[in-house]
Amino acid sequence: MHTKDEISLRKTLDKFNILNDSEFSDFLKVCEYKEFSKKEYLLLSGNYNHGVYFVISGTIGLFELINGKELYQNFFLESEFANELKSLTTQTPSTKNLIALTKTTSFYLSRTKLLELYDKSIEFERLGRKLLEHILNSQNEISYVLQSLKPEERYKYLENKKPRLLKSIPLTYLASYLGLARETLSRIRAKK
Amino acid sequence: MHTKDEISLRKTLDKFNILNDSEFSDFLKVCEYKEFSKKEYLLLSGNYNHGVYFVISGTIGLFELINGKELYQNFFLESEFANELKSLTTQTPSTKNLIALTKTTSFYLSRTKLLELYDKSIEFERLGRKLLEHILNSQNEISYVLQSLKPEERYKYLENKKPRLLKSIPLTYLASYLGLARETLSRIRAKK
DNA sequence: TTCATTTTGTGATTATAGTCACTAATACAC
DNA sequence: GTGTATTAGTGACTATAATCACAAAATGAA
Numbered sequence: 001m002h003t004k005d006e007i008s009l010r011k012t013l014d015k016f017n018i019l020n021d022s023e024f025s026d027f028l029k030v031c032e033y034k035e036f037s038k039k040e041y042l043l044l045s046g047n048y049n050h051g052v053y054f055v056i057s058g059t060i061g062l063f064e065l066i067n068g069k070e071l072y073q074n075f076f077l078e079s080e081f082a083n084e085l086k087s088l089t090t091q092t093p094s095t096k097n098l099i100a101l102t103k104t105t106s107f108y109l110s111r112t113k114l115l116e117l118y119d120k121s122i123e124f125e126r127l128g129r130k131l132l133e134h135i136l137n138s139q140n141e142i143s144y145v146l147q148s149l150k151p152e153e154r155y156k157y158l159e160n161k162k163p164r165l166l167k168s169i170p171l172t173y174l175a176s177y178l179g180l181a182r183e184t185l186s187r188i189r190a191k192k
Numbered sequence: 193m194h195t196k197d198e199i200s201l202r203k204t205l206d207k208f209n210i211l212n213d214s215e216f217s218d219f220l221k222v223c224e225y226k227e228f229s230k231k232e233y234l235l236l237s238g239n240y241n242h243g244v245y246f247v248i249s250g251t252i253g254l255f256e257l258i259n260g261k262e263l264y265q266n267f268f269l270e271s272e273f274a275n276e277l278k279s280l281t282t283q284t285p286s287t288k289n290l291i292a293l294t295k296t297t298s299f300y301l302s303r304t305k306l307l308e309l310y311d312k313s314i315e316f317e318r319l320g321r322k323l324l325e326h327i328l329n330s331q332n333e334i335s336y337v338l339q340s341l342k343p344e345e346r347y348k349y350l351e352n353k354k355p356r357l358l359k360s361i362p363l364t365y366l367a368s369y370l371g372l373a374r375e376t377l378s379r380i381r382a383k384k
Numbered sequence: 385t386t387c388a389t390t391t392t393g394t395g396a397t398t399a400t401a402g403t404c405a406c407t408a409a410t411a412c413a414c
Numbered sequence: 415g416t417g418t419a420t421t422a423g424t425g426a427c428t429a430t431a432a433t434c435a436c437a438a439a440a441t442g443a444a
Contacts, residue, residue, distance in 0.1 A: 038442095064336070071340055073332070086332065089325045118318070125317035126310070132324035133281045139331045140265070140278065144256070146338035147371040148263055151431070170391060179339040181432050186393055230412095343401070362421060373402050378423055 005033075005056045009107060012054070012079050016130045023123050030113035036100035042082070043098035049087035051110040055080050058104025059168055063176070064096050072176040075101070077164055081131065082106070101169070146179050154178045155188045197225075197248045201299060204246070204271050208322045215315050222305035228292035234274070235290035241279035243302040247272050250296025251360055255368070256288050264368040267293070269356050273323065274298070293361070338371050346370045347380045 006028060013019055019027060031054070036042060043049050045065060053060065053076075060082040062074040073096065076082035087094035088111060117124040145157050158166045158174065165174065175185040198220060205211055211219060223246070228234060235241050237257060245252065245268075252274040254266040265288065268274035279286035280303060309316040337349050350358045350366065357366065367377040 066340060071336075073335070073339070085325060086329050089329065118321075122314040122317055125314055125321055129310075129317055129321040129324060132321060132328060133277060136324060136328050136331060137278050137281065139328060139335060143265070143331060143335045143338060144263075146335060147265070147369075148258060172391060177339075182392080183394080183433080184431055187431095190393070364421060374422080375403080375424080376401055379401095382423070 005105070005107070008056060008079055009054055012081075013127065016127055018123050018127045018130065020123075023121070026120065027117065027124075030117065031107040031109055034106050034108045036104045036106070038100060038103055040100045040104075041097060042100065043084055043087075043094055043096070045095055045097050046093050048091060049084050049094045049111070051108055051114065052088065053082040053098075054107040054109070055082055056105040056107065058106075059101045060104060060106075061099050061101045061169075061173065062096055063099070070173075070176065072173045075165055075169055075173070075177070077168065083135070085135075101173070151178075151180050151184050152188055154180065155185065197297070197299070200248060200271055201246055204273075205319065208319055210315050210319045210322065212315075215313070218312065219309065219316075222309065223299040223301055226298050226300045228296045228298070230292060230295055232292045232296075233289060234292065235276055235279075235286055235288070237287055237289050238285050240283065241276050241286045241303070243300055243306065244280065245274040245290075246299040246301070247274055248297040248299065250298075251293045252296060252298075253291050253293045253361075253365065254288055255291070262365075262368060264365045267357055267361055267365070267369070269360065275327070277327075293365070343370075343372050343376050344380055346372065347377065 009028070009031070010024055013024065013027070034053070036058070042053060042060065055076050055078055057078055059078075060076040061072055062076070062082070062084055063070045063072045065071070082098060084094055084096050084098055086092070086096070114128075118128060141161070145154055149157060155178070158178070165177075169177075171185055171189070172182050175182040178185065201220070201223070202216055205216065205219070226245070228250070234245060234252065247268050247270055249270055251270075252268040253264055254268070254274070254276055255262045255264045257263070274290060276286055276288050276290055278284070278288070306320075310320060333353070337346055341349060347370070350370070357369075361369075363377055363381070364374050367374040370377065
């Protein structure tokens with residue numbers, strides 16, 4: 001049996017060219033299908049993070065609450081792995097929140113099952129490593145944007161490199177993500 | 193034979209609790225001792241990145257040249273792995289430079305040898321994954337600093353979380369690293 | 385469809401850090 | 415030890431984006 005959702009997961013993992021059919025099947029076996037309604041929390045700060053999510057449909061936001069303000073640090077769209085790695089890897093209470101910004105469907109992979117996969121064979125370790133390399137390269141890009149681009153250039157960065165975000169995430173959250181005041185981003189867009 | 197330098201490497205890797213004596217010995221076997229004089233480049237933008245360095249002594253800087261300005265993105269001190277992962281993992285020409293900011297000694301591990309280790313056993317893959325998790329958590333912290341802290345708070349961040357940088361890296365480079373004008377950082381420090 | 389909530393737009397003002405220009409101090413090479 | 419490089423400090427000024435306050439629009443639920 002291959003549902004559309006499983007094929008989507010397969011396609012994403014196949015980019016790394018590591019798992020064969022049997023390994024993918026093992027991966028899938030430990031995934032649980034989960035749905036979230038808009039504004040539902042997948043992870044609440046203060047709690048431990050117990051796993052990762054593969055987004056089938058919808059969008060998930062990662063944010064931190066800093067003096068009453070929601071500081072968005074990432075967004076996860078269709079076919080991406082939503083993750084908060086600090087708490088997951090160090091097993092300390094999370095300072096961050098994962099929230100469904102829209103109605104969302106996902107595959108959930110618990111930390112326990114993930115660690116079992118890592119133990120099972122080198123292929124899963126390799127997949128984990130490659131995924132982390134990929135995530136790290138993205139994260140470095142964001143850091144660069146925040147470190148050195150002016151507001152207008154940050155907006156252009158979204159246009160050019162993250163058009164899906166621009167299309168699907170409210171400006172308010174994007175401003176937070178880019179380290180700008182909402183009004184600033186609104187004015188930049190108005191000028192175009 | 194165990195030199196002081198090898199013990200330093202061993203201690204750093206032992207934090208991850210993965211390699212046994214024989215595996216560490218395999219790791220060490222593929223390391224080359226390399227020295228760099230002040231201002232010598234370990235990686236020049238435009239070139240391919242062929243490996244990683246473990247800093248035995250000295251400091252290494254990672255920067256990008258953006259309209260004539262050196263934009264420092266990281267510093268690597270004693271007992272840290274100096275890396276530029278984008279070019280290393282994607283095998284595209286590097287946009288970044290690695291430079292010895294002081295006279296530096298290091299162990300060099302080539303990409304080829306690294307990949308051989310990854311193939312050799314699951315322990316090396318796991319070490320790679322854990323190292324990446326660690327690096328990613330640090331990188332997320334920097335992003336947070338750049339996204340949401342005011343100049344004064346950024347300086348405090350260095351004081352509290354990166355005192356070694358504050359001690360050993362010129363203010364000019366630290367300002368770049370923190371996304372601030374050199375003068376701003378200088379004034380902040382003067383106020384203390 | 386209507387009402388409440390969320391999201392966006394925009395003007396006026398202020399705070400803040402960037403830039404420029406120059407001096408001082410420190411480090412480093414010969 | 416002298417001279418050159420690099421690094422740091424500081425005042426004056428300017429540009430820029432944050433903040434505040436409010437209105438408008440869009441979205442979503444009942």
